[in-house]
Amino acid sequence: MIQKRSIGFAAAAIIAGAATTAICFGDALGLARSAATDSEATAAAPIGTTSHPIEVLQGKPWLVPVADGTKALGGKVVVVNFWTYSCINSLRALPYLRAWNARYGTKGLQVIGVHAPEFAFEKDPARVRLAMNQLDVRYPNLRDNDYAVWRAFANQGWPGFYFIDATGKVRGYQLGEGKYDEAEQLIRKLLTETGADVSDIPLIPVEAGGIEAQADWADLRSPEAYIGYDKAANFTSPGGFGKDTARTYASAATLSLNQWDLAGRWSVGGEHATLNGGPGAIRFRFHARDVHLVLGGAADGRPVRFRVTIDGRAPGSNHGTDVDAAGWGEVKEDRLYQLVRQPGAIADRTVTVEFSRPGVRAYVFTFG
CATH class of the missing domain: 3.40.30.10 (Glutaredoxin)
Structure with missing residues (x-):
């Protein structure tokens, strides 16, 4: 926005x-x-x-x-x-x-x-x-x-x-x-x-x-990031997007601020990416108090478990409203999920979201 x-x-x-x-x-x-x-x-x-x-x-x-x-x-x-x-x-x-x-x-x-x-x-x-x-x-x-x-x-x-x-x-x-x-x-x-x-x-x-809660505008350095190729930017998985086709993605060697990547077998469409084979993950290098991700559930209607880590560790007190201190959450409805809410100092960090099984859809990261 x-x-x-x-x-x-x-x-x-x-x-x-x-x-x-x-x-x-x-x-x-x-x-x-x-x-x-x-x-x-x-x-x-x-x-x-x-x-x-x-x-x-x-x-x-x-x-x-x-x-x-x-x-x-x-x-x-x-x-x-x-x-x-x-x-x-x-x-x-x-x-x-x-x-x-x-x-x-x-x-x-x-x-x-x-x-x-x-x-x-x-x-x-x-x-x-x-x-x-x-x-x-x-x-x-x-x-x-x-x-x-x-x-x-x-x-x-x-x-x-x-x-x-x-x-x-x-x-x-x-x-x-x-x-x-x-x-x-x-x-x-x-x-x-x-x-x-x-x-x-x-x-x-x-x-x-x-x-x-209102955003921490004074310490916000990350813009919205769309996962679908129509509006995506700063995608760094080797080989780029395979549009509208299932393919296996690998994590980039490193992520700079506001870059992101996919790991696992995903099908990237214009509006969102769908995990075709589990497990799979998505990473983003961000600078913000809050991290949100708009997610859609699997077609079979069963919840999809996911785990959030920050710089490779469980979020602890930095967890958002939709995950626990260990980083666990689940996709039940198609909506925005809050993954991270940092009560302390804000720095450049990498959030990783790992999904347990296929079917989940990822639309856009937003920050606050």
């Missing part, structure tokens, strides 16, 4: 004719962070955004519908959030969306999620509903598999936020993470315009933990 200079990482959307291609990649190294102005943090709507945003939401397939239907949104302040459930940037925004929904729901605010998938497995409504339940996303959400709502809003990334006043006009747009305090101030302003009194709601900092 591109790092917008003022608000962290976001995904770029390239719109060519009627087609929309969502590109999710990191550029933590190439773009410097800078102080944001108010206009940069919550800007005007992008050029091409619909002038009738509430109408665009009508008649769409809903994962969780709006109580009393979308016509009930008339006269309300609405925050529309574009997200996808395997995207770490989207996940780190959820605590704020939940907090706004809880604080201001009785004052006339409605938070609405628009789930626009990046990967094919995220198009399955059953998987999305399961993820929403696990992530405690209770506010209304619609399914935007064809990106029709995305295009109508001229959205530019995950997470994207649109702030709509009670007359149905888009009054603000924010792309990417950060500046949530300014976004909440805008929400309060729009509610006050309707006559609502929000003075009794204190501005309390939102606490985020686990996988939703």
Whole structure:
């Protein structure tokens, strides 16, 4: 996801004719962070955004519908959030969306999620509903598999936020993470315009933990790294990719920062790599507090065990939420898995993920 200079990482959307291609990649190294102005943090709507945003939401397939239907949104302040459930940037925004929904729901605010998938497995409504339940996303959400709502809003990334006043006009747009305090101030302003009194709601900092904790931006040196060949970079296994065919890969002699490799028999496709014969492994040389990997389960539905090591050793206190101190975890659902969370000093390290049997799919490394 591109790092917008003022608000962290976001995904770029390239719109060519009627087609929309969502590109999710990191550029933590190439773009410097800078102080944001108010206009940069919550800007005007992008050029091409619909002038009738509430109408665009009508008649769409809903994962969780709006109580009393979308016509009930008339006269309300609405925050529309574009997200996808395997995207770490989207996940780190959820605590704020939940907090706004809880604080201001009785004052006339409605938070609405628009789930626009990046990967094919995220198009399955059953998987999305399961993820929403696990992530405690209770506010209304619609399914935007064809990106029709995305295009109508001229959205530019995950997470994207649109702030709509009670007359149905888009009054603000924010792309990417950060500046949530300014976004909440805008929400309060729009509610006050309707006559609502929000003075009794204190501005309390939102606490985020686990996988939703905000990134350690000051010590993040690793961008997102896709495993599928369409967007892959810095792959170092000898011989490179054998596209769309099963072949045996070997680890590189060494890995420099942000390089990665495969070991074992894998089939690398445009979107992901599938382990064809176990055991198999994937390594990445990273510099970040957190390491995540989007993984998909085996076709037979049985969990796939994996083990994570850091510089060849069990993670211990550096383990993520989806592995134990010995490094063991298992792939049960298609989603993002947190492998590493380092509470101490951050340095260049190598994470290795070893899988016990074939069938697992690996999509993208993300960091925090």
